[in-house]
Amino acid sequence: MAYFDLFSLKGQSAIVTGASSGIGAAAARTLAEAGARVVVNYRSSEADARALCDTIEEQGGTAIAIGADVSKEEDVIGLFDAAEDALGPVDIVFSNAGLQADAAIGEMSFEDWNKAISVNLGGGFLVGREAIRRFRRKGLREEISPALGKLIFDSSVHQRIPWAFHANYAASKGGLKLLMESLAQETASEKIRVNAVAPGAIATAINEAERDDEAGRNAMLDLIPYGRIGEPDDIGRVVAWLASDASDYVTGQTIFVDGGMTLYPGFKGNG
């Protein structure tokens, strides 16, 4: 197959969780641009999810909005049922839905902890497990992809870099790393590829307040050797690549997309 054809997702269906904004929305757009039919999952922002579907449809793609809370088992199963009903068997799943519930450790409530763990890590488990079940049920379709299915997690640089005052978030992302790697090991022989993207500082609503403040913005930039804050599309493109046959021999990997944040720039000329 010609090199550029390997990037095409034509004839495939994808589910993106938490796709009504930010990285999820960008990934949904890019996957659609690559030819996949896309499920835009949302929890409460139905209007945003529907607007994104309209944009994708205007650009000639296919997208539908499906509501589900990824931290609830019944919702996740319902999400896959509705997706298969509407678009047929699912080939690609980007488990992206996540949140922060920040607090210094002394002030962090058990509720804060559970919130981050249940959505970021629990949701990753529920979505990942359901994706693998459905990939198996679908069976291999070699004319569409040499892989039985592609599962991609949205992790974070904080699966590697400790993050004070965000212990619940960092713990959830650290957990995701070994969840991803264990699932990859467990299912590679079935030709299921499981990978993760680990974004650095990306311009989304999650860090909007920090970016709007000049001091906050400079503090962020100090951590980024490449000298700019990332855009959601920077992540979307890597997700589309991981979902494509161009990355067919890649599994169990985390791709850090962080402008060099994990290079520990503080050590440049120091330490």
Place this chain on the structure above:
Amino acid sequence: MALDGRVAIVTGGATGIGYAIARRFLHDGAKVVIADINERAGAEAARDLSEFGEARFVHANVAEKLDVHNLLASALDAFSDVDILVNNAGIVHKAGFLDLDVADFQRVLDINLKGAFLCGQAVAQHMVEKIRQGGSAGTIINMSSVNAEFALADQVGYSVSKGGLKQLTKVMALALAPYGIRVNAIGPGSIMTELLHAVANDPAARNTILSRTPLGRIGEPKEIASIAAFLASDDASYMTGQTVYADGGRLALNYVVPVRNDED
């Protein structure tokens, strides 16, 4: 209050009987999700009714399975539960039997009958799951019509759909009885909604309606809402599988009654 803390979905709740039911449920202490295809009227209804309690609008076409899924997801996201479903969304299409286009027949059945099935199934599945986890049973109300019994020659799909709803109500009642979920229907006669306004303003048509209405007047939406409130409440705890007709006495009447012209 009879419905304190319960969460209700009312389809077709932006106007007419559905709006009156949403209002009454809020008044009785429930939180209400109004589902409708009319975005503007739905948003307005939710805003207007907010003074009585927590009301949300969700755009949904009950004939679309995906919309129904998203409706339930929205209700659960907003209020974490669903205790009451009122399958009220319905449309009419007037055409003689000999001339009726199959697409128009299908459209009416899709919304009136298939919509009640889709919403009923989705909500019932949620309720059963909740009961398995130790939660309380909910209840479902279908909006039928006297036309479940009487036929209209120029409302083919409508008459057939309402007849179907009567049986759907019984089927669901039997299927869900083991879980304690009650399913009933309401069969209104002539009720003063926008649908009927045009007819009621035509003296001849009004005369025809009232000659078949022993109580001598057209009903109000709130007189249907009060039945819905009763059926949704624990006061109706031993009722399931029934269609309750509120028709000013029409079903009991063989011929016609003299029409009083109070307004003349």
